Amino acid sequence: MGFEKELATALEAVREASEICRKVQKEIAGSSLEKDDRSPVTIADFASQAVVCRILTDAFPNDPIIGEETAADLLSDERRPFLDRVVGLLTPANPGVHAETVCGWIDAGRGDGGDRFWTLDPIDGTKGFLRGEQYAVSLALIVDGQIVVSLLGCPNLSAEDGWDRDTGCLFSAVRGKGATLRRLDGSNETKPVRVSGTGKASAARFCESVESGHSAHGRSSQIAALLGIESTPVRLDSQAKYGVVARGEADAYLRLPTKAGYREKIWDHAGGVLVVEEAGGKVSDVDGKPLEFTHGRELSANRGVIVSNGLIHDALLEAVARTA
Numbered sequence: 147m148g149f150e151k152e153l154a155t156a157l158e159a160v161r162e163a164s165e166i167c168r169k170v171q172k173e174i175a176g177s178s179l180e181k182d183d184r185s186p187v188t189i190a191d192f193a194s195q196a197v198v199c200r201i202l203t204d205a206f207p208n209d210p211i212i213g214e215e216t217a218a219d220l221l222s223d224e225r226r227p228f229l230d231r232v233v234g235l236l237t238p239a240n241p242g243v244h245a246e247t248v249c250g251w252i253d254a255g256r257g258d259g260g261d262r263f264w265t266l267d268p269i270d271g272t273k274g275f276l277r278g279e280q281y282a283v284s285l286a287l288i289v290d291g292q293i294v295v296s297l298l299g300c301p302n303l304s305a306e307d308g309w310d311r312d313t314g315c316l317f318s319a320v321r322g323k324g325a326t327l328r329r330l331d332g333s334n335e336t337k338p339v340r341v342s343g344t345g346k347a348s349a350a351r352f353c354e355s356v357e358s359g360h361s362a363h364g365r366s367s368q369i370a371a372l373l374g375i376e377s378t379p380v381r382l383d384s385q386a387k388y389g390v391v392a393r394g395e396a397d398a399y400l401r402l403p404t405k406a407g408y409r410e411k412i413w414d415h416a417g418g419v420l421v422v423e424e425a426g427g428k429v430s431d432v433d434g435k436p437l438e439f440t441h442g443r444e445l446s447a448n449r450g451v452i453v454s455n456g457l458i459h460d461a462l463l464e465a466v467a468r469t470a
């Protein structure tokens with residue numbers, strides 16, 4: 147199956163959501179609040195989830211969506227002004243839309259898994275978004291446990307080679323059909339995406355999370371030292387890290403477990419994984435096992451994530467094991 151309709155619908159959804167995110171990021175002050183787990187969320191996270199869920203549900207009414215956000219975080223009286231701002235972001239494209247309708251769109255992302263479902267991170271890297279740095283809109287379709295379509299909209303990641311640098315870029319992949327880069331505007335010009343050819347682990351350029359609470363920075367420098375790597379890792383937020391490995395600007399992305407018990411969420415990876423794999427790279431957990439997208443909202447069978455150009459993957463896993 148070619149998944150043409152799925153890809154076209156997902157491209158439209160990620161583009162529309164990214165446009166809203168860009169608009170909010172220009173006037174970000176006062177646009178965020180804290181969730182029960184103390185992590186930040188902004189009006190753009192909710193608006194992005196609403197837009198993507200609306201577009202997906204229109205096109206594929208039977209497909210469940212597992213999204214990060216829930217409208218429950220907007221429903222107290224004191225948060226009503228915040229909800230009204232989310233509605234305001236959706237009004238230009240949906241004149242007269244009501245708060246209840248918007249909450250319904252957001253909660254279309256509360257689906258369960260199954261044989262065929264979508265997973266959505268409406269803004270991955272919310273902390274980066276708030277700092278004016280990298281973030282991504284991440285969307286993937288999973289069928290029978292396999293990611294078959296994946297997209298990463300990266301509004302603050304420059305497109306390469308003469309493309310307008312301010313446009314941002316959009317990675318996509320369909321299983322068996324390769325990975326592709328587009329500008330984030332309406333243009334449909336595409337470029338193939340390929341990982342680097344770096345075969346010597348000592349020459350590897352790492353990237354990792356900005357947030358040391360999300361990935362153990364100390365351990366990644368031990369791993370780099372073991373491999374004889376002298377360059378310092380590039381730190382950037384969000385699944386944009388998958389994008390930079392996919393297009394060969396970095397050779398590996400290490401996400402090393404921190405405090406015991408944290409399980410990675412499927413939406414923090416699904417959009418990036420297939421882009422890297424279809425670009426010729428490899429993704430596994432720290433034990434070398436493939437990521438399993440068949441256990442609901444979490445990657446509960448995996449610990450950490452190692453992403454590479456493929457060529458240096460075994461060397462990375464060996465060094466990871468030696469620092470365990």
Ligand SMILES: Nc1ncnc2c1ncn2[C@@H]1O[C@H](COP(=O)(O)O)[C@@H](OP(=O)(O)O)[C@H]1O
Pocket residue numbers: 185214267269270271272273274355356357359360361382383384385404408411414
């Ligand atoms: N203790 C933890 N360990 C690993 N990841 C965590 C974490 N706490 C939060 N995260 C996840 O890290 C994601 C951001 O990753 P990165 O640091 O690569 O930008 C967050 O996504 P959101 O920003 O969508 O909430 C969040 O889901």
Ligand SMILES: [Mg+2]
Pocket residue numbers: 185186187214272
């Ligand atoms: Mg979050």
Ligand SMILES: [Mg+2]
Pocket residue numbers: 267269270271413414
């Ligand atoms: Mg995320």
Ligand SMILES: [Mg+2]
Pocket residue numbers: 191214267268269270271272
């Ligand atoms: Mg998020």
